[in-house]
Amino acid sequence: MPSSDGVWILGIHMTKFGKHPDKDIVDLGAEAVLGALDDAGVRMRDMGVMAAGNLIGGGGLGIGQQIQKQVGQTGIPVYNVANACATGATALRTAVMAVKAGECDLGLAVGVEKLAGAGLLAGKDRKADADTWTPSGRYGAVAAVDGRIGTETMPGVFAQIGMEYGHKYGGTSFELFARIAEKNHAHSTLNPLAAYQKRFTVDEIMNDVMIAYPNTRSMCSANCDGAAAAVVVSGEKLKSLSLEQQRRAVKISASVLTTDPWEEACQILPTVNTLTRNAAQTAYEAAGIGPEDLDLVELHDCFATAELVHYDNLMLCKEGGAVDFFESGATWRDGATPVNVSGGLESKGHPIAATGIANIWEVCHHLRGEAGERQIDNAKVGLAHVIGLGSACGVHILEKAAV
Amino acid sequence: MASPVPIVDYLVLDGDPHLEANECTGCGARFFDRRNACANPACGGTEFRRVPIATTGEVRAFTIVSHAAPGIPVPFVAAVVDCDGTSVRANVINVAPDPEHVALGMKVRLATYPLGTDGAGTEAVGFGFEPISN
Numbered sequence A: 001m002p003s004s005d006g007v008w009i010l011g012i013h014m015t016k017f018g019k020h021p022d023k024d025i026v027d028l029g030a031e032a033v034l035g036a037l038d039d040a041g042v043r044m045r046d047m048g049v050m051a052a053g054n055l056i057g058g059g060g061l062g063i064g065q066q067i068q069k070q071v072g073q074t075g076i077p078v079y080n081v082a083n084a085c086a087t088g089a090t091a092l093r094t095a096v097m098a099v100k101a102g103e104c105d106l107g108l109a110v111g112v113e114k115l116a117g118a119g120l121l122a123g124k125d126r127k128a129d130a131d132t133w134t135p136s137g138r139y140g141a142v143a144a145v146d147g148r149i150g151t152e153t154m155p156g157v158f159a160q161i162g163m164e165y166g167h168k169y170g171g172t173s174f175e176l177f178a179r180i181a182e183k184n185h186a187h188s189t190l191n192p193l194a195a196y197q198k199r200f201t202v203d204e205i206m207n208d209v210m211i212a213y214p215n216t217r218s219m220c221s222a223n224c225d226g227a228a229a230a231v232v233v234s235g236e237k238l239k240s241l242s243l244e245q246q247r248r249a250v251k252i253s254a255s256v257l258t259t260d261p262w263e264e265a266c267q268i269l270p271t272v273n274t275l276t277r278n279a280a281q282t283a284y285e286a287a288g289i290g291p292e293d294l295d296l297v298e299l300h301d302c303f304a305t306a307e308l309v310h311y312d313n314l315m316l317c318k319e320g321g322a323v324d325f326f327e328s329g330a331t332w333r334d335g336a337t338p339v340n341v342s343g344g345l346e347s348k349g350h351p352i353a354a355t356g357i358a359n360i361w362e363v364c365h366h367l368r369g370e371a372g373e374r375q376i377d378n379a380k381v382g383l384a385h386v387i388g389l390g391s392a393c394g395v396h397i398l399e400k401a402a403v
Numbered sequence B: 001m002a003s004p005v006p007i008v009d010y011l012v013l014d015g016d017p018h019l020e021a022n023e024c025t026g027c028g029a030r031f032f033d034r035r036n037a038c039a040n041p042a043c044g045g046t047e048f049r050r051v052p053i054a055t056t057g058e059v060r061a062f063t064i065v066s067h068a069a070p071g072i073p074v075p076f077v078a079a080v081v082d083c084d085g086t087s088v089r090a091n092v093i094n095v096a097p098d099p100e101h102v103a104l105g106m107k108v109r110l111a112t113y114p115l116g117t118d119g120a121g122t123e124a125v126g127f128g129f130e131p132i133s134n
Helices: A025-040 A063-071 A087-100 A154-169 A174-188 A202-206 A243-248 A274-287 A304-313 A322-327 A352-367
Strands: A007-014 A049-053 A078-081 A106-113 A210-213 A226-234 A250-259 A296-298 A381-388 A392-400 B018-024 B048-052 B056-065 B076-083 B086-092 B107-117 B123-131
Touching (some): A007 A087, A007 A352, A025 A106, A025 A226, A049 A063, A063 A078, A078 A087, A087 A106, A106 A352, A174 A202, A274 A304, A274 A381, A296 A352, A352 A392, B056 B086
Parallel strands (some): A049 A078
Antiparallel strands (some): A007 A226, A007 A250, A250 A392, B018 B048, B056 B076, B056 B107, B076 B086
16 A cells, blocks of 8 residues: 655765766766765665666676675665666656555665767667678668668657657747757756756857757767666655654655557657656646646756657647747746756766656755755755656656655 | 569568558558567557558658768768658658758658669668659
8 A cells, every 4th residue: 555655755866977987887876875875864774675777887787786785785675777768767766666565664766877978879880781681670671771761869869859849830940949958058057066067059059060950969968977866765754754854855746657658650750758748647646736836847858859849748838839838938947937957968968877866856956945056946846757768758746845 | 683672671672662561450550560469559469461651751750860870871861751641760862961951741752772782793772752843
């Protein structure tokens, strides 16, 4: 039976995102875990479960166990999870499910990635064609298809996702997408943990190196190193902790994970829309909160073209109204629904498995009133969203403690 | 000389070149890959028939890829083409790869081109969609 007191974030930590040439994934993961435990005021020996994610690897098998070997081997179950760019949210949700199921009172989730200088993350180098045309694979292909039958690069896939929205509803342009990136880069100047904190003009963004039209380099998520970790606690256990712990705890009012349901074309161009809408709908119902109640949103702006469609998918605007919504200024930090005040993936950076916990760290930071210069005043409710192609979508709704 | 071979098994070169999908006999869902079963949860069928796909369509989404994995010539136009209700992934070819020459909603038709010959002298054939000039 789910506890009526729900599940809470007791402690959360993210490392500086950027280049960490002197640290490996275990160092970064351990730094995030120790930071989260310290923030929570608990120890590794208090944890009943651990979920860990590292997508691109670099440290052998079992990232969770490797981190335990540095911070505390207590014999608890570890779930090593992978769900593309939703890996961090999946790790958090795994820990939440264990607490909800009543298996333990305290759980730990961590995501870590080293990606600085990684370049394109999808699509393989094209080798010379074989000496004999031989069909292979599920399409009976005799030669490499990336670049011959569409593109497998993420910037190209997400460019098409934004363009498809424009085709359906109108109003998009190269400049519009560039202005979304302008907003997020402007926001990043207030975030000392962001990989990049440089403000760009729209001209600079549009004239940057073209990656996949309409996404230029500064409209793409930044590959970087980083880790984030969270300690979750049952509502019942929380009552036995100190008033200070109760005051800083953040309620997880909804924790939802979805995959892409079958629809025409979903196996042609990966869809990020229906599963995000489904996750958001479920999350709003679970939390008893509507999009109009949100004080801030951290959504998965892996590319500027992606941010636009998620305004609509998360129902921050009316269906088809994402362009007008952005044009209204609503998503700037002084707007009605600030989006990606952290700088988003385009400037804060996107160490894949860390992203789905780092965006929750950002929301918690504001709900606790600890966001310093970039604090959204009186923030009480926030939403964090990530999407991994393939596809998986995580949505968490978080609320400030009433204590 | 052996007959040309298609780049993928859903490109049919006999007669007028066209694409073929695996269509679920239960619900009509169309797929281009080898199937184990239907992905439509309302269906779950395991029987498929080969059906031809319209050779003309409309560009529903595109990107101009300027930066790809090593060995892949750039720029090129990657697109989703709506062929009479069936979505197809393809490049738009025989067009200048710039935003002045490619547009959402553009009408296109299937076109094939030689990919090269293998050691036995067999030619492989690729496909894309080209603009229908008015």
